[in-house]
Amino acid sequence: MFEVVNQPPPLEPYNLFASDSVLREAVLRENAEWAEGGLNALGVTLGKPETVKLGFDANKFTPQLKTLDRYGHRLDEVEFHPAWHELMAIALRAGLHSSPWAHPQAGAHVARAAGTYMLNQIESGVYCPVAMTYGSVPTLRHAPGVAAGWLPKIYSRDYDRRFAPVKDKTAALIGMGMTENQGGSDLRTNTTRAEATGDGSFRLFGHKWFMSAPMCDAFLILAQTEKGLSCFLMPRFTPDGTRNAIRIVRLKDKLGNRSNASSEVEFEGAYAQLIGEEGRGIPTIIEMGNHTRLDCAIGSSSLMRAAVAQAVHHARHRTVFQKKLIDQPLMTNVLADLALECEAATTLTFRLARAYDEDDEVATVFRRVLTPAAKFWICKRTPFVTLEAMEVLGGSGYIEESVMPRLYREAPVNSIWEGSGNVMCLDVLRALGRTAHAGDVLRAELDGAGEPRLKTFVAALEKRLGGPERNDEAQARALTRDLVLALQAALLIKHAPPYVADAFCASRLSGENSGAFGTLPRGVDTRAIATRALPMH
Numbered sequence: 001m002f003e004v005v006n007q008p009p010p011l012e013p014y015n016l017f018a019s020d021s022v023l024r025e026a027v028l029r030e031n032a033e034w035a036e037g038g039l040n041a042l043g044v045t046l047g048k049p050e051t052v053k054l055g056f057d058a059n060k061f062t063p064q065l066k067t068l069d070r071y072g073h074r075l076d077e078v079e080f081h082p083a084w085h086e087l088m089a090i091a092l093r094a095g096l097h098s099s100p101w102a103h104p105q106a107g108a109h110v111a112r113a114a115g116t117y118m119l120n121q122i123e124s125g126v127y128c129p130v131a132m133t134y135g136s137v138p139t140l141r142h143a144p145g146v147a148a149g150w151l152p153k154i155y156s157r158d159y160d161r162r163f164a165p166v167k168d169k170t171a172a173l174i175g176m177g178m179t180e181n182q183g184g185s186d187l188r189t190n191t192t193r194a195e196a197t198g199d200g201s202f203r204l205f206g207h208k209w210f211m212s213a214p215m216c217d218a219f220l221i222l223a224q225t226e227k228g229l230s231c232f233l234m235p236r237f238t239p240d241g242t243r244n245a246i247r248i249v250r251l252k253d254k255l256g257n258r259s260n261a262s263s264e265v266e267f268e269g270a271y272a273q274l275i276g277e278e279g280r281g282i283p284t285i286i287e288m289g290n291h292t293r294l295d296c297a298i299g300s301s302s303l304m305r306a307a308v309a310q311a312v313h314h315a316r317h318r319t320v321f322q323k324k325l326i327d328q329p330l331m332t333n334v335l336a337d338l339a340l341e342c343e344a345a346t347t348l349t350f351r352l353a354r355a356y357d358e359d360d361e362v363a364t365v366f367r368r369v370l371t372p373a374a375k376f377w378i379c380k381r382t383p384f385v386t387l388e389a390m391e392v393l394g395g396s397g398y399i400e401e402s403v404m405p406r407l408y409r410e411a412p413v414n415s416i417w418e419g420s421g422n423v424m425c426l427d428v429l430r431a432l433g434r435t436a437h438a439g440d441v442l443r444a445e446l447d448g449a450g451e452p453r454l455k456t457f458v459a460a461l462e463k464r465l466g467g468p469e470r471n472d473e474a475q476a477r478a479l480t481r482d483l484v485l486a487l488q489a490a491l492l493i494k495h496a497p498p499y500v501a502d503a504f505c506a507s508r509l510s511g512e513n514s515g516a517f518g519t520l521p522r523g524v525d526t527r528a529i530a531t532r533a534l535p536m537h
């Protein structure tokens, strides 16, 4: 039998909060210092070997659709492995689905962002119903009468997995259905129709091409009425306790996110209640969309962190050519470059999360302009980070047991759903044009305390934003990318150690980046950046 040598120990148990300097600093800086104790406890729970195993099991034993019972009666249920339920219980116990609404206070959205940032590193599928439930609250509030019945159950920290009418349950989760077969970005093409019944409720007829987490207790749905596209809440059970006419046709066979069920559904006269003004469905549901887009930025930053943590941990223990990998200069460069991308993404994400805690003009511009911008760029970078981090582990990184393939498969999803890349960038152009004082607010935020490289970069960006490019759809990606890079640089200059900010300006603002990680220029303190990213446990 061969002897096992030169293999790193597993990165577990470890405290996902205490071992992450960038996350801890963001929580303190963005007003959530009061949440440290709870986040620390959650970090310990998530980093236990048994919790890590739940993540593996939930993805190995994927959800199963049960359309009919043995006698042929409709079931339309999805069965999950116990690991899924245990992970859901951890997430809900921590309040990650609703704590800022249930207990509003300064830093509440930031604290919740930190919790979901950690959860998503261990398992991403459960994040989907957690994010949708979180996002549903501001939309539900458009119908106070309906919301009154649902919000107490949404605020509950129980995980009530029973498939039962909500009145018999201790807690509720909310999903959403917008995307139809013929169009997901252009929602005006929705064909699902809603017929008023005369008693104030509606019956929905039609289909949704994607409806994730179909075991949620209710869904926010777009459907057409005589007055146009409108928003509805469609529960799994009707008020008389019978199963609503929601037919789950099949589950999607997805690239990643495999622990989570995403379904195609048909509505055969499904009971629903109107949310908000009839004919104003898109503005009503978009409030949910803004929060779930924030969650895409949180989720993707956190996937970067999961990948970088595994990579630096591995490199710290693995020896090649008589040196630890982390000490081989070219590998130090790769690790530092990856860590830099992750820190920039995380810093921007938490700054954005703070905008959801505040209500002034700066917060309004951040939410409106920078939510789609951050979602675009952070989600776009994540597949590249997970890919390069996988390579740090060599062949072992390509093997399922290492978790890296799961992170890699998961990485593209946040870029596609809730508005794909182009849609986000076009939204940024629209938001820049329509948000009062966006220019002044951004100018103040991009002030880099005299850092000359940022100054030059911002001056060029301002010129483009002031010219015809601002309305040129074909340039929307380039403008959005550069807006995000400028803001990331400004934030790092203000808040990160000087060697991090210097490396970012040297590599991301110069226009010389080759696209591959590991190309930080000479003079950058790669060792300090890589060391900062080590998950110390």
Ligand SMILES: Cc1cc2nc3c(=O)[nH]c(=O)nc-3n(C[C@H](O)[C@H](O)[C@H](O)COP(=O)(O)OP(=O)(O)OC[C@H]3O[C@@H](n4cnc5c(N)ncnc54)[C@H](O)[C@@H]3O)c2cc1C
Pocket (backbone or CB within 6 Å): 175, 176, 177, 178, 179, 180, 182, 183, 184, 185, 186, 210, 211, 212, 213, 254, 257, 262, 413, 416, 417, 418, 419, 420, 421, 422, 423, 426
């Ligand atoms: C895992 C997963 C889970 C999902 N869960 C849900 C869910 O729970 N509920 C739900 O409603 N949806 C869900 N979706 C659907 C998702 O939100 C849509 O797939 C997405 O919004 C894109 O819509 P589409 O697929 O119809 O693509 P299209 O609208 O056909 O877009 C295709 C491409 O064209 C681009 N594009 C669109 N308009 C323009 C334009 N004007 N100019 C340039 N380019 C443009 C888009 O950016 C995209 O890249 C899920 C998707 C996935 C992958």
